[in-house]
Amino acid sequence: MSVIRTGGGRSVSFRPRALLVGLGCVLVALVVGVFAIGSGEYPMPAGDVVRTLLGQGNAADAFIVRELRLPRAVTALLVGAALGLAGAVFQSVVRNPLGSPDMLGFTHGSATGALVVITALGGSSAMLALGAAVGGVVTGALVYALAWRRGMHGYRLVLVGVGVAAILTGVNSYLLTRAQISEASRAVLWMTGSLDGRGWDDAVPLLCAMAVLVPVILLGCGRALRMMEMGDDAAYALGVPVERVRLVLLVSSVLLVALAAAAAGPVAFVALTAPQLARRITKAPGPNLLPALCMGAALLMAADLAAQRAFAGHQLPVGVITGVLGGGYLVWLLATERKAGRI
Numbered sequence: 001m002s003v004i005r006t007g008g009g010r011s012v013s014f015r016p017r018a019l020l021v022g023l024g025c026v027l028v029a030l031v032v033g034v035f036a037i038g039s040g041e042y043p044m045p046a047g048d049v050v051r052t053l054l055g056q057g058n059a060a061d062a063f064i065v066r067e068l069r070l071p072r073a074v075t076a077l078l079v080g081a082a083l084g085l086a087g088a089v090f091q092s093v094v095r096n097p098l099g100s101p102d103m104l105g106f107t108h109g110s111a112t113g114a115l116v117v118i119t120a121l122g123g124s125s126a127m128l129a130l131g132a133a134v135g136g137v138v139t140g141a142l143v144y145a146l147a148w149r150r151g152m153h154g155y156r157l158v159l160v161g162v163g164v165a166a167i168l169t170g171v172n173s174y175l176l177t178r179a180q181i182s183e184a185s186r187a188v189l190w191m192t193g194s195l196d197g198r199g200w201d202d203a204v205p206l207l208c209a210m211a212v213l214v215p216v217i218l219l220g221c222g223r224a225l226r227m228m229e230m231g232d233d234a235a236y237a238l239g240v241p242v243e244r245v246r247l248v249l250l251v252s253s254v255l256l257v258a259l260a261a262a263a264a265g266p267v268a269f270v271a272l273t274a275p276q277l278a279r280r281i282t283k284a285p286g287p288n289l290l291p292a293l294c295m296g297a298a299l300l301m302a303a304d305l306a307a308q309r310a311f312a313g314h315q316l317p318v319g320v321i322t323g324v325l326g327g328g329y330l331v332w333l334l335a336t337e338r339k340a341g342r343i
Contacts, residue, residue, distance in 0.1 A: 025294035036305040082260040084296020086253040087271030092287035100272035104161030108168035109139025110261035119179040129262035136258025193267035193319025269326020
């Protein structure tokens with residue numbers, strides 16, 4: 001660990017390996033993003049994409065890159081980063097590698113909110129995004145309220161979240177059976193998780209939210225979260241207001257998950273996988289918030305590229321790719337945890 005002294009007697013500590021892993025993930029995400037932007041019915045070489053992004057392309061290339069494909073790539077980066085960071089927070093707070101929004105019911109709540117809009121209101125894309133955000137936030141508040149009992153315990157939060165997720169799965173299935181065929185098709189596509197047709201209207205709200213929430217998590221609560229991983233009693237002894245910090249972290253993470261779902265649907269397993277991969281690569285203890293954020297962006301960008309090129313002439317929803325790969329990783333993680341005697 002390295003320490004940098006700042007003014008006023010303060011110091012900032014960081015791990016060089018974690019920083020290098022984060023920078024490497026950012027580089028991978030950007031390179032993959034260039035190839036993803038060049039994919040489609042009008043393929044473009046990577047060099048032409050870079051020149052167009054730098055303002056040196058012709059008018060046709062500029063329209064295709066900046067108006068049609070760049071918003072999708074930016075949305076993928078933002079959604080992946082939001083899910084990676086939120087997953088790292090949840091896993092650290094509950095002290096469980098399975099503690100992710102996919103398992104705790106928050107993505108199910110976002111899906112419920114979107115389904116209500118689609119089936120009952122028949123709303124526009126903006127209303128669908130709003131419904132997903134509201135559904136995720138309401139579910140987060142419900143899980144927190146049910147899990148609270150003179151404080152918050154990680155395993156209690158996981159158990160309540162799993163139960164709420166099971167209930168919402170039934171509710172979502174019922175809403176699908178009540179929908180018209182066209183509405184059900186639209187709902188199923190959204191619930192799979194898709195970046196197809198995403199524009200700046202989808203990316204900007206999430207970008208604005210991350211500009212506020214990411215500094216709150218990384219700078220405002222990152223040090224306290226590292227102390228909380230030692231246990232609540234140790235954190236209290238070190239002067240950390242545990243319950244207040246935990247509430248701020250959970251609210252911020254639920255907002256990130258809800259807005260990510262509003263932008264691209266409930267993309268599965270990125271929040272579960274990204275923090276685990278970041279921790280294994282950095283080989284560092286603690287929540288690894290920044291590496292998890294960068295890893296999430298790289299994972300979803302790579303999954304989107306695979307979704308575009310896996311089958312010639314046909315694009316898959318990105319949630320199909322993350323679901324297949326993330327499900328395999330979950331099975332491996334469960335087997336590893338059982339072998340180690342932790343479950």
